[in-house]
Amino acid sequence: MPEDREVTIYDIARYLNISAATVSRGLKNNPMISKNTRKKIAEAAKSLGYQSNTFASSLRSRHTHTLGVLVPRLNSHFMSSALAGMENAANRHGYNLIIAQSLEDVEKEKRNAATMFNKRVDGLLISLSYNTQDIHHLEPFFKRKIPVVFFDRVYPHDESTSVGINNQEAAYNITKHLISQGCRKIMHLGGNLLRNVYQERLAGYRKALEDHHLPFSKKLYLTGPLSEQAGADAARYILDLPAEERPDAVFSANDTAAVYCMLTLKTAGLRIPEDIAFAGFNNDPISRVIEPNLTTMDYSGDSIGNTAATYLINHLKGISNLYTTNAITLRADMVIRASSLKNKLP
């Protein structure tokens, strides 16, 4: 029971009358060391209560077994699921996660990126903030060949991989579904077009309209932060519209806005889906609580996080090569619920 002094490989070496180099190698199961001494080292380590010092190791070996994770915010269902997925993958492979949030602020994103770089993370997992314009702040990573994986809110870059879903296709399908339910004036609540996810969802929405010979109307396209407030505001906007211009469906780029829009419209007496059908995006828990339940896109944060992290780690281990893979697209399934079911079944 050592009290204040740390137990080092030197202590083990002295204890066994061998060199520290051998101990170091033995602890890492280096085949250069005989099975027998390896066992003795392991036992001595345990009995002495040895704990490896990560810094010393990182300082010399130049890798940290730590991944940096940079997200817009920690406290959304999608993000926390993604983090959970990453943590799972990382933990399984002996990696740790340093997590920071940009709070949708580019400046904070830049500072955090710098910190991660300083902490010498082995790789970076990043989902861009709401208003990030470019990725100059990631240059240091690219220069040092530190692999970067974008997830969800990605950015085209040919030395890194993006993990996400096919937003355009998903939005196309969900819009098409609304059309198949007889909706003709479909409103879209979107986010900042700087972010691919919102850009692509808008594109999918427009494409679906076009393919079904429905006009795109600027009056039926609202863009904003997709917050609870934004959802309620959209509802009021709809209510203020002359009756003949009112949409008969709303496709929101996330569930939060959809749900709060629904709540407000319900209070105003509109019936869902009879008067106005709804579809969201994310399959957030609230989508299964709102009445009627919200049709949405199941968009698993967990598998996105897991995939992104696993992929990054595989690259680090040399199993796969990140520089040759441009994007990984995960499946997203439409979950049809009562909020959009005007007919019997889709």
Place this chain on the structure above:
Amino acid sequence: MPEDREVTIYDIARYLNISAATVSRGLKNNPMISKNTRKKIAEAAKSLGYQSNTFASSLRSRHTHTLGVLVPRLNSHFMSSALAGMENAANRHGYNLIIAQSLEDVEKEKRNAATMFNKRVDGLLISLSYNTQDIHHLEPFFKRKIPVVFFDRVYPHDESTSVGINNQEAAYNITKHLISQGCRKIMHLGGNLLRNVYQERLAGYRKALEDHHLPFSKKLYLTGPLSEQAGADAARYILDLPAEERPDAVFSANDTAAVYCMLTLKTAGLRIPEDIAFAGFNNDPISRVIEPNLTTMDYSGDSIGNTAATYLINHLKGISNLYTTNAITLRADMVIRASSLKNKLP
């Protein structure tokens, strides 16, 4: 633009014809170094693109400016809010967070604790897993005097501080509120009594019953994982009860179980709150989406996380002393909503 070589303080030293020691001190604004050379060092550092090497620094100085965070799961609204609060506090004070989840499994909690210890975190923030019995696995921290702060799911220990709310009082008040609404047969959905939060909520519930001369009935006390499934199961349990034994209110130890219980009961035709009133705990987003809105305890993860982290950091900085403070209790406010309002106003 150095390509593969790292820029070190030695490079700066050579560049300015001074010693590395001076550079090291200068970079940290040590007053021992003249203002003038300090400025020159800062400029040289910038122009050479110097990035401090955290390991080397940590190895020598024996602190990492990193806090370990160990939570049951990352993907709950409460936890992700707590993490967001911690990240905020940590970031503000120049600390980083290493986050891991136990997934409610003691063994994983133990492994994670060991990893954190190995990574030499400066302090540990922990919320215990569902079935953790004791905290032997934290002994290494205590021995090394690495401060530990428990939050939410705490554990009595006299060398560390706990941050949470007064669960008993909160539960007492919410039960009293239900009683004040005329409820006489109040059911309680609780969690594992190993965890103080559920233990205390049960105690508060029982105390309120007692103070109002209402009997405690084992038939009206269900314990379980408080999941969606558990909520639905509780509903079925209620429905299977003979009419005269059915509760006229449910106080659930979290919102998830309350909401899914409500949904199932509503489907079965019960009216809320007329037939059965509801109160939850946490003020989860779903509590504001369910209809009627759920009465609950506003239990800010953000402020708990923020407080816990700030407190830990203050201790590390020597501003406050963690060993003398036993517990920090934050305010929890009852949020009365329609699910429990049988009378006009409370």
Place this chain on the structure above:
DNA sequence: GATATTCACGCAACCGATTGCGAAAAAATA
């Protein structure tokens, strides 16, 4: 039995920043 291989391990130089102690230079005081 002599030589060639293989195996198991030790030597010592790192990795890059920190810091106690001492010394030279500058400023203050006598």
Place this chain on the structure above:
DNA sequence: TATTTTTTCGCAATCGGTTGCGTGAATATC
């Protein structure tokens, strides 16, 4: 001007693993 005090900085020894290279012993080959 001589001496004391203060300022400013350098020396060199860490911190604890890691790793290229070398060596002696064990085993294999002829």
